[in-house]
Amino acid sequence: MSPLDGPAALTARGLIRDFRGFRAVDQVDLTVAAGSVHALVGPNGAGKTTLFNLLTGFLAPTAGRIELDGHDITGLPPERVARLGVARSFQITSLFPQQTARTHVELALQSGTGLGWRFWRSHRLLERFSARAGELLDLVGLGDAGDTLAGSLAYGRKRALELAIALALDPKVLLLDEPTAGMGLEDVDRTVELIAAVRDGRTVVLVEHNMSVVGRLADAVTVLQAGRVLVEGPYEQVRTDPRVIEAYLGSSEGSADAAH
């Protein structure tokens, strides 16, 4: 059975977000099936990041409702949303260049929220988490980099570290914001394999521009345009939808695959 036939993990109904009169997200309905990989795609400015921020509590909606496993989480602050099991990958800017990869994961494990570094503790306390931190580093392919300073990691490995930090929360729903952005082909392939490995037992929502990555990972795709849902459905159906091709290429020729 496809996860798309099962229950929803995350839903949005009539979601609206205005910025000083400008409607960035406009009446969005979204259903993310439990256990699925669900991609959010769309041209620049379509509202993907804003929607992501709404789903994780980083922004409050102007109107509408968000449910996690059927429970209303609308308007909850990001810490609460994270504790309920929704984690997002960190941006590289939130890594501490002078701390090791292992320390980052230990701190995320001990914070219990996956959100941050506000409860800085002693190294002795952190040691409690070192075995689990090692497992998570192994999982994302950083098993050999535990003692490496985050600032010295290559770009693709920094992104892998962000993923390990997000996974420290053991989230039910993992949100990944452009996980392959700025990567060379090799790192893209590694990241796709990594996401395929960590999706087991979880729901993954990803914003992704690279349609080949979407095709390899996503069960379902929501295409946004000008803040609205243009098309939603299984990947194979969405990629050949004339409205999607039009939105990406501005003509009915070609295919969404060309829109990297």
Ligand SMILES: Nc1ncnc2c1ncn2[C@@H]1O[C@H](COP(=O)(O)OP(=O)(O)OP(=O)(O)O)[C@@H](O)[C@H]1O
């Ligand atoms: N804080 C803000 N204040 C005002 N306008 C905003 C704000 N955040 C986003 N917007 C506007 O909302 C629209 C949607 O932006 P958003 O970043 O969500 O799009 P996106 O689909 O993620 O684009 P991209 O692919 O370029 O990241 C854009 O027109 C943007 O300028």
